[in-house]
Amino acid sequence: xxxxxxxxxxxxxxxxxxxxxxxGYREPAAVRTFDAPExxxxxxxxxxAKSVLNRVPKASRMPFRWTINPYRGCTHACKxxxxxxxxxxxxxxxxxxxxxxxxxKVNTPEVARAELMRSSWKREHVxxxxxxxxxxxxEKRYELLxxxxxxxxxxxxxxxxxxxxxxxxRDIGLFKQIPxxxxxxxxxxxxxxxxxxxxxxTPHPRKRIEAVAELNRAGIPTGVLIAPLMPGINDSxxxxxKILELCAEAGATSIGGICLHLRGEVREIVMDWLRSYxxxxxxxxxxxxxxxxxxxxxxxxxxxxxxxxxxxxxxLRRDPAARNGxxxxxxxxxxxxxxxPPEQRSLF
Numbered sequence: 001x002x003x004x005x006x007x008x009x010x011x012x013x014x015x016x017x018x019x020x021x022x023x024g025y026r027e028p029a030a031v032r033t034f035d036a037p038e039x040x041x042x043x044x045x046x047x048x049a050k051s052v053l054n055r056v057p058k059a060s061r062m063p064f065r066w067t068i069n070p071y072r073g074c075t076h077a078c079k080x081x082x083x084x085x086x087x088x089x090x091x092x093x094x095x096x097x098x099x100x101x102x103x104x105k106v107n108t109p110e111v112a113r114a115e116l117m118r119s120s121w122k123r124e125h126v127x128x129x130x131x132x133x134x135x136x137x138x139e140k141r142y143e144l145l146x147x148x149x150x151x152x153x154x155x156x157x158x159x160x161x162x163x164x165x166x167x168x169x170r171d172i173g174l175f176k177q178i179p180x181x182x183x184x185x186x187x188x189x190x191x192x193x194x195x196x197x198x199x200x201x202t203p204h205p206r207k208r209i210e211a212v213a214e215l216n217r218a219g220i221p222t223g224v225l226i227a228p229l230m231p232g233i234n235d236s237x238x239x240x241x242k243i244l245e246l247c248a249e250a251g252a253t254s255i256g257g258i259c260l261h262l263r264g265e266v267r268e269i270v271m272d273w274l275r276s277y278x279x280x281x282x283x284x285x286x287x288x289x290x291x292x293x294x295x296x297x298x299x300x301x302x303x304x305x306x307x308x309x310x311x312x313x314x315x316l317r318r319d320p321a322a323r324n325g326x327x328x329x330x331x332x333x334x335x336x337x338x339x340x341p342p343e344q345r346s347l348f
Contacts, residue, residue, distance in 0.1 A: 066127070113147070164208060216253065240306055
């Protein structure tokens with residue numbers, strides 16, 4: 001790790017615990033805690049990554065072939081997050097550990113620069129935010145992303161980001177310097193109760209809409225993903241139409257909608273949450289997801305029609321990056337389709 005990174009963190013009030021060995025990493029991780037309300041009872045495992053560019057298998061049908069994930073685990077604690085099962089590969093659980101045991105690849109900027117500046121690099125599109133949110137709270141402390149965006153700029157690599165946080169506004173100046181850059185904000189709901197229950201530690205949805213407006217005013221093409229659409233919770237036409245209306249006013253360049261998936265350990269996490277938050281919906285979800293991770297095709301088509309209808313009214317277009325990317329399932333998805341590798345699973 002370069003010297004300036006240590007200097008940058010000198011002003012952080014942290015406590016360091018004993019080193020902890022993590023599967024897949026040769027050196028033990030330094031474990032830190034931060035004296036901040038947002039990080040109470042959260043431990044951060046600082047690791048040195050050998051590589052940060054992750055190749056996306058063609059079978060995944062994603063519209064990009066490469067990703068970078070500076071963090072593993074996410075303090076946003078979204079109940080439905082489909083990156084949760086990736087934590088089990090680190091000998092953590094997909095529930096509480098995913099939200100409270102966060103892995104930080106502290107040398108991400110340096111490794112990204114080394115990999116992107118190689119003569120063999122073909123300047124293919126690189127997406128951030130396809131696993132856990134790169135702009136989650138602790139990015140304020142580690143500031144890994146500016147160095148990543150500088151490497152994208154200097155290597156002339158087209159890139160994009162998906163996030164739930166207005167923190168990305170900090171890096172607008174760098175976004176403007178990257179060729180073919182685009183942003184997407186995930187805004188599943190603007191209903192206060194549903195937001196607080198399903199995304200307990202995310203920034204307010206209306207702050208995200210304000211970020212969409214500011215980014216587009218700055219000339220950064222920015223769209224919105226209503227992701228995920230959860231039957232009976234945030235899928236009413238009134239809710240979706242209001243989001244579309246506000247996003248159109250904010251100048252969103254595109255919008256997409258994604259039906260809830262329940263892959264792996266996420267199924268029981270979501271079902272447990274429903275039993276306490278909306279027990280009346282438990283039988284409906286048991287029926288919808290009885291055959292696998294995806295809701296029946298008829299349910300997915302119902303939600304797609306609703307979003308399409310709203311787009312026609314507001315004049316918004318479908319986000320091409322949301323088509324079979326950032327977690328949207330293909331139209332012919334089957335309940336038993338294989339899950340992508342651990343580093344490539346999406347936020348949703």
